[in-house]
Amino acid sequence: MHGVFHFFIGLIVGLILYGLGVLNLGLFLIFVMYSFLIDIDHLFFFVWKKGLNFQEWIWLHKSLYRRKEAQPYLFHTIEWQVVLIVLSFLGEVFFVLFLSGLLHVFLDALVHYLYHRNFHWLRRWSWICVIMDK
Numbered sequence: 001m002h003g004v005f006h007f008f009i010g011l012i013v014g015l016i017l018y019g020l021g022v023l024n025l026g027l028f029l030i031f032v033m034y035s036f037l038i039d040i041d042h043l044f045f046f047v048w049k050k051g052l053n054f055q056e057w058i059w060l061h062k063s064l065y066r067r068k069e070a071q072p073y074l075f076h077t078i079e080w081q082v083v084l085i086v087l088s089f090l091g092e093v094f095f096v097l098f099l100s101g102l103l104h105v106f107l108d109a110l111v112h113y114l115y116h117r118n119f120h121w122l123r124r125w126s127w128i129c130v131i132m133d134k
């Protein structure tokens, strides 16, 4: 899903949570920022797969995006969500990151489902499943 769309959905949901008094201003800003900056993990994946070759990143991104091919992007994995839930006991900011990330991942999952019409790709969003499938 496009980053601009993620930003606006994050902004709308963040405004609702802010309006309901669930988020203060600082947590609202964190919620909105994380709702689209979470996709920075794609860059980590590109560096892991292609090194620092920017042209290869563009090619890989276009190729994966066109086929809606799921990859184990760090912040999209179930393992990362578990880490955020555990860290939530240390501070509310981690729970806000979890909620914002959950919104983002849900929207990405919706796009993947509408394209593939199955959930087979979901195993790619788990490092454990990716390792077990090798």
Ligand SMILES: [Zn+2]
Binding pocket: 001, 038, 039, 076, 104, 108
């Ligand atoms: Zn994403």
